[in-house]
Amino acid sequence: MVLIGYWLIEKLFTFEAYKTRNNRGFIIRQITHHKTKQEKERQREKLINMEKRVLYGLVVMLMYLVGGGYSQGVVEWIRDKAEWEEILVKTEIHIGVMVTSPLCGAPCDIVNDQVARFVETYGDRIKFYKINVLETLFFALDYKILTVPTVIIFKEGTINLRFESLSDWGMFYELLVNSSILDFPPDLSPAPAPAPSDSDPDADLPPPLQSGE
Missing domain, CATH: 1.20.5 (Single alpha-helices involved in coiled-coils or other helix-helix interfaces)
Structure with a gap:
């Protein structure tokens, strides 16, 4: 057992x-x-x-x-801080700055074409510039640029709009068109007819009919 x-x-x-x-x-x-x-x-x-x-x-x-x-739109480069400060002070319309980098690749290429296309159509409303973040570090530090592409819109010297980390930069043109940049379109209505002169109230009246003899 x-x-x-x-x-x-x-x-x-x-x-x-x-x-x-x-x-x-x-x-x-x-x-x-x-x-x-x-x-x-x-x-x-x-x-x-x-x-x-x-x-x-x-x-x-x-x-x-x-x-x-859409490379026909004029989008100039900003090279240094002095040039940027002069632009910021003297430009009376909106200012757009596209922050880019040679290492950015396709997203920056798409934004560049979208911006040039917008400038071609609405160049009288906004002046666009480009900045290489690797060459102009002052801009990255002053405006806290953390990613490229980044687009900043200035109005009267202050930031009005900021675009960054978009999921689809191909829609950037539509975003600009629907933004506050185009809130005040030019007046395309016909000019009003001139008012009649007060000095001679009968000046604009037709001549009286002549009766036959």
Whole structure:
């Protein structure tokens, strides 16, 4: 009986050890599966970001091929702080500044075309400039530029609008058109007719009919 008891105890411990190994293996498989799923999600995000960059490039190429590009709009570069301060003081209309960088890539190319297109149509309402954030660090420090592209609209020397981290810069032209920049369109109504002179009230009346003899 004692031997049978020892045998049963040994089998019981053997079974528990086997079950523990199986549970441990199950947990390891679950962790491995979870890590594999996370890696797949990261790869999927990388592919999506790559597709977005490719799409931005294709949009820019399409705009140039179909529309001939919008590079005709005059958008000048700001080179130093003294030049910027003079522009800020002397310009009477809205001022737009597009902050860009050579490392920006497709988003900055799209904004550049959108801005040039807007200037072509509404250049009498706003004067646009471009700033390379790597060459004009004063602007990045003064206006806390954290990302490119960033577009800032100034009115009477102060910030009126600010655009940054947009999900779709391809809609930037529409955002500008619907912004406060165009709140006061020029008066295109016909000029009123001149009022009759007060000195001679009968001057504008037709001559009286002559009766036949």
